[in-house]
Structures are given as C-alpha cells and as structure tokens.
Amino acid sequence: MNKPNIRVALAACATALILAGCGGGGGGGSGGGGGGDDRAASDVPDSALRSVQGLVDFMEDVIASMTRNGSEPLALGDVTLPTSETLEPL
Amino acid sequence: MRKPAPSATREGPKIRAAALALTAAAALCSAAAFASSHREAPFITGNPKVDGTDLYLFRSYESGRQGFVTVLANYMPFQDPQGGPNYFMFDPNALYEIHIDNNGDAVEDLTLQFRFDNNSKDAALSVGGKQTKIPLVVSGQVDSVNAATLNVRETYSIDLVRGDRRTGTRAAVTRGSGSGTRFDKPVDNIGEKTFPDGYQAYAAQHVHSVTLPGCSTPARVFVGQRKESFYIAVGKTFDLFNLNPLGPETGGNNNDLEAKNVSTIAVELPIACITAGNEPVIGAFTTASVRQARLVDGAPGSGLGKASKEGGPWAQVSRLGMPLVNEVVIGLPDKDRFNASKPKGDGQFIDYVTHPALPALIESLFPSAKAPTNFPRTDLVTAFLKGIAGVNQPSNVVASEMLRLNTSTAVTAPGAQNAMGVAGGDMAGFPNGRRPGDDVVDISLRVAMGALCVLTGENDALKVGCKPSDAPSGGLALTDGVRKTAASYGTAFPYLTTPIPGNFNPAPPAGTMP
Numbered sequence: 001m002n003k004p005n006i007r008v009a010l011a012a013c014a015t016a017l018i019l020a021g022c023g024g025g026g027g028g029g030s031g032g033g034g035g036g037d038d039r040a041a042s043d044v045p046d047s048a049l050r051s052v053q054g055l056v057d058f059m060e061d062v063i064a065s066m067t068r069n070g071s072e073p074l075a076l077g078d079v080t081l082p083t084s085e086t087l088e089p090l
Numbered sequence: 091m092r093k094p095a096p097s098a099t100r101e102g103p104k105i106r107a108a109a110l111a112l113t114a115a116a117a118l119c120s121a122a123a124f125a126s127s128h129r130e131a132p133f134i135t136g137n138p139k140v141d142g143t144d145l146y147l148f149r150s151y152e153s154g155r156q157g158f159v160t161v162l163a164n165y166m167p168f169q170d171p172q173g174g175p176n177y178f179m180f181d182p183n184a185l186y187e188i189h190i191d192n193n194g195d196a197v198e199d200l201t202l203q204f205r206f207d208n209n210s211k212d213a214a215l216s217v218g219g220k221q222t223k224i225p226l227v228v229s230g231q232v233d234s235v236n237a238a239t240l241n242v243r244e245t246y247s248i249d250l251v252r253g254d255r256r257t258g259t260r261a262a263v264t265r266g267s268g269s270g271t272r273f274d275k276p277v278d279n280i281g282e283k284t285f286p287d288g289y290q291a292y293a294a295q296h297v298h299s300v301t302l303p304g305c306s307t308p309a310r311v312f313v314g315q316r317k318e319s320f321y322i323a324v325g326k327t328f329d330l331f332n333l334n335p336l337g338p339e340t341g342g343n344n345n346d347l348e349a350k351n352v353s354t355i356a357v358e359l360p361i362a363c364i365t366a367g368n369e370p371v372i373g374a375f376t377t378a379s380v381r382q383a384r385l386v387d388g389a390p391g392s393g394l395g396k397a398s399k400e401g402g403p404w405a406q407v408s409r410l411g412m413p414l415v416n417e418v419v420i421g422l423p424d425k426d427r428f429n430a431s432k433p434k435g436d437g438q439f440i441d442y443v444t445h446p447a448l449p450a451l452i453e454s455l456f457p458s459a460k461a462p463t464n465f466p467r468t469d470l471v472t473a474f475l476k477g478i479a480g481v482n483q484p485s486n487v488v489a490s491e492m493l494r495l496n497t498s499t500a501v502t503a504p505g506a507q508n509a510m511g512v513a514g515g516d517m518a519g520f521p522n523g524r525r526p527g528d529d530v531v532d533i534s535l536r537v538a539m540g541a542l543c544v545l546t547g548e549n550d551a552l553k554v555g556c557k558p559s560d561a562p563s564g565g566l567a568l569t570d571g572v573r574k575t576a577a578s579y580g581t582a583f584p585y586l587t588t589p590i591p592g593n594f595n596p597a598p599p600a601g602t603m604p
Contacts, residue, residue: 044385052401052402052403055383055401055402056382056383056402059383059385059402072388073386073387073388073389074385074388075388075389076385076387076399079399080399081381081383081385081399081400081401081402082401082402083381083400083401083402083403084402084403084404085256085260085404086256086257086403087256087403088256088403089382089402089403089404089405090382090402090403
C-alpha cells in the first residue's frame with residue numbers, strides 16, 4: 001500500500017473495532033494535502049466510503065500500519081463515512 | 091398487541107405467598123448493589139456521554155396514571171452543576187435505547203431509539219464592526235422552548251422498533267398533536283439568573299405527548315437534566331467498606347451524589363401497548379451505542395460536530411438492567427464485555443452469579459460477617475436471572491439479566507412506599523421493577539450475604555436452593571447508612587426532581603484551601 005504523504009489519526013473506538021488483522025481494500029490515501037485551506041481534500045480512500053466493510057478494512061489498515069509517533073493526522077476533508085442501521089459490529 | 095388495561099387493584103394469586111422471595115430477585119442486586127452503574131467499566135469511563143447510570147421501571151403512581159409504566163433511563167454520571175460552558179448534551183453520534191422483553195425469551199420485543207441533534211445558532215455580537223460569535227450556549231435569559239436566546243438547540247427523534255433492535259420493523263414516534271417527529275430538549279440548568287421564571291417551569295414545557303406507532307393511547311416523553319436520583323455513600327463503600335455496615339440506615343452517612351445532576355430519558359408507556367398476550371411481566375434494559383469507526387479530524391472546521399467523523403455499524407458500549415450488576419458483580423476484566431453483551435448471552439457470566447466475589451470480599455474485610463457457603467449460589471441465580479416466581483417472573487422465562495416488572499401488581503401510593511421494596515412488604519417495589527426511592531444498595535447488600543437463604547427457611551419454602559445455616563450473616567441489617575424515600579422525589583412524571591443550578595457555589599471541603 002502506497003501512502004507517501006499519509007498523516008494518521010487514530011480513532012477513539014479501538015475496543016469497538018473487531019479487528020481480524022489487516023484486511024484488504026483500505027488505504028491508498030488520496031495524497032492529501034497538508035494545508036488547512038482546502039477542506040475538500042481527504043486522505044480517506046473511496047474504498048472506505050463505499051461500504052461499511054470497506055471503512056472497517058481501512059480502519060484496520062490505519063491502525064496496523066500507521067500507528068507511530070510523529071505521524072500527522074489524516075486529512076478528512078468533507079467526506080461522509082458510510083453507516084449501517086442493521087449490521088452488527090464487524 | 092392491545093390488551094385491556096390491567097385493573098389497578100388486581101394482584102397475582104401467589105404474590106403474597108412468594109413475597110419473601112423478592113429478595114431472591116434482589117439477589118441480582120445483591121451483587122449489583124453499589125453505585126448502580128456509574129463509571130463502572132474501564133472503557134465507559136472515557137465515554138461519559140454514553141454511560142448508562144440507572145434504570146427505573148415502575149407502574150406510574152401519579153394520580154390517574156396506573157394504566158402506564160414509567161421508564162427512566164439515566165446517563166452521564168457525576169455531573170457537577172457548574173459544568174459549563176457546554177454542560178451535558180447528549181451525544182449526536184450515539185444511539186440511546188430502551189429495550190423491553192415482553193415474553194420472557196431474553197430478546198427485546200420493543201425498542202425505543204433516541205437520536206440527538208445539537209444545532210448551533212451561531213449567535214454573534216457586533217463588536218467594533220465585526221460579528222463575533224459568542225462562547226456560550228445561551229445569549230440571554232431563557233423562558234420558553236427553543237427560545238431565541240438559546241445558542242444551541244438540542245432536539246431528538248424517537249423510533250419504535252418491533253423485533254430485533256437492528257433488523258426489526260422501525261417507525262417514528264410522532265407528536266401527539268400532529269405529525270412532527272422532532273422534540274426539543276431543555277438546556278441544562280445553567281443557573282438562576284438564566285431562567286427568570288425558574289428552571290422547573292421552563293423544563294416542564296418539554297414534557298411531550300407522543301403517539302407510539304400501533305398504539306391508540308398517547309404516551310409521554312421528557313428528556314433533560316435532573317437531579318441525580320441514586321443515593322449511596324459510594325466513596326466509603328469503595329474504600330474497602332470504610333463504614334459501619336450495621337449502623338443507622340438513615341443518616342448514618344452522607345449521600346455522595348447529593349450535589350450531582352444526571353441526564354434522563356423518561357418515557358411513560360401504556361401498559362396495554364408494551365405487554366403481550368396474557369403475560370403481565372416485562373423485562374427492560376437500556377443500552378447506548380456508538381459508531382464502530384471514528385476518525386478524529388486533526389483540522390476540524392468551524393461549527394459543532396466537526397472534530398470527528400463517525401461511521402460503520404452501531405457498537406454497544408453500555409448496558410444496564412438491574413442496578414449495580416456491572417458495578418460489583420462482573421469482574422474487572424469482563425466489565426467492557428458485559429457492556430457490549432446482550433441478555434441472551436448471559437450464560438457467559440454465570441460464574442459471577444453462582445460464585446460471587448462480593449460476599450467473599452465483605453468477609454475478608456469483616457471476618458465476623460461470614461459469607462454464604464452454598465455453592466453454586468442458586469438463590470442468586472433464581473432471582474437474578476429469572477425474577478421471583480409469583481412476583482415478577484415471566485411464565486416462560488429464559489434466564490437473562492434485566493429489570494423485571496409485573497405490570498399487574500397494584501401501585502403503592504408515594505406516602506406508603508417502603509424503601510426496602512418487597513422485602514419490606516411493599517410488592518410494588520424493588521426488585522419488582524424499581525422506583526426512585528427504593529434502597530437498592532441496602533437490599534442488595536443483604537441478599538449478597540444470604541438474606542434469601544434465611545427467608546426461605548429450613549424447608550426452602552421459596553425454592554431457592556439454600557437454607558438459613560448456609561448464610562450465617564443472612565439476617566443482618568446491612569446498610570451503607572444512606573436512605574431516601576419517595577418523598578425525596580416527585581409524584582408525577584417524570585418523577586425525578588429539578589436539577590441543581592449551575593450557580594450552586596458550595597463551600598470548599600474541610601481541610602482544603604478556599
């Protein structure tokens with residue numbers, strides 16, 4: 001997975017994330033810009049926005065590969081994360 | 091779904107005979123006794139907005155309302171009244187639920203889902219030619235619903251789900267007077283200057299008459315801050331029971347929660363619309379869930395709710411039925427698991443009930459107070475997971491932890507309520523449901539130490555699987571020294587009292603610097 005300029009922000013819900021290890025699908029940042037002026041730029045890949053499973057896979061990848069001191073947070077831009085009212089936690 | 095409303099005077103034929111067995115049901119509380127469920131699990135201490143603290147479930151004792159059940163679900167513990175400028179809004183990224191099992195199968199049949207929305211009005215002042223946004227949730231005095239001076243409007247919606255909470259049939263609860271589906275929550279009690287007509291009058295405007303889908307009788311809803319209703323000498327209790335457990339039941343110690351507020355979701359539901367068939371007993375429990383995934387924004391935009399983005403399914407992080415289960419029954423490593431669990435899976439926690447740690451802890455601290463010796467503790471299992479036969483046990487009960495109420499039990503008027511509930515001869519009290527004034531701490535302490543084994547007698551009349559000799563300390567009047575009665579609470583919906591105002595400015599504790 002190629003994330004040359006990815007900045008990492010870890011979520012607070014680690015215990016709710018049932019992680020089976022790095023799933024596929026997540027990652028591949030958009031190369032997000034570092035400037036705060038462009039609110040639309042996001043490091044969250046499309047794969048994480050298309051489905052709840054894709055989101056969880058992305059989160060697993062973030063936690064597994066990007067948890068380190070010195071990282072900068074991911075740019076979130078104006079993305080809307082997918083949700084589900086019916087699925088049990090993945 | 092509809093049944094005739096139960097008579098206000100009808101009682102189960104075996105209730106009186108099984109009266110003493112109520113302590114068996116209280117056995118659940120026996121382990122569950124101490125601070126109900128305030129900051130009781132490691133994960134939830136970091137998520138106070140979704141921390142369920144207490145569940146009350148009782149047949150309404152407001153005059154003329156005996157055909158209804160009141161459910162009070164409290165969240166956000168240890169609120170200091172002075173907690174501005176944001177105070178204690180419900181989390182718009184959370185799902186708050188009240189679940190009802192009306193056939194005893196350990197699975198919810200009805201769920202009320204509450205979702206919140208906190209909208210900033212971006213109130214600003216003209217300062218030197220510029221519009222400067224104010225730093226407060228109000229810009230002036232407040233006296234009405236959605237007053238212009240409110241800088242943040244807190245509203246909520248309610249859905250009723252029939253069947254499984256996630257996959258069941260969902261429909262919106264609507265305003266009684268029309269089709270609106272959003273309800274206003276009053277801002278917290280900021281202080282006496284903010285509310286010129288008094289906070290009580292302001293908050294009372296937010297009691298809503300609502301229509302439940304499929305129910306012809308209106309229900310009532312109130313969501314807002316209340317004075318903390320639970321009472322306990324919690325500090326001394328957790329300080330290795332640093333108190334006299336055989337001291338006075340009233341006035342022996344101070345209530346450590348007396349100067350705190352709490353946030354309440356209160357509903358009053360027609361009994362005919364929440365019971366099923368001929369089964370008068372309902373089980374209830376509350377939960378709170380958050381989105382499974384959260385991304386914190388390192389550069390949030392301006393406005394409320396910009397600091398993070400949430401996604402994924404709902405993940406349950408708080409669960410509460412009988413008081414104090416997760417507080418003092420479930421072992422520390424499993425408290426987060428319990429909060430994420432469902433009643434149908436309670437077999438995984440059975441050892442905490444059959445071999446409870448609390449009595450052994452008490453004996454280690456007070457060697458003369460011998461813990462019961464009947465293992466497994468069938469006395470606790472019988473009442474803890476099923477309810478008491480003839481009192482509040484469903485006909486076809488599947489063992490599971492929840493608060494159970496027999497909706498056919500006659501109401502006890504406030505002035506006649508006994509804080510010891512069924513143990514004190516008051517059949518409408520805990521553990522047959524739970525009213526605000528019921529002393530669940532004292533009841534639970536006594537049952538933990540085997541009160542049921544004493545009550546059942548040599549012939550085990552209550553069929554709880556133990557006898558008096560199994561519980562040498564089962565007859566002790568154990569207490570934390572804090573006692574309230576129904577007189578400490580209201581006599582009408584929502585029963586819990588006006589919260590302490592934020593301008594409350596108490597003197598510093600003795601020995602501290604002023």
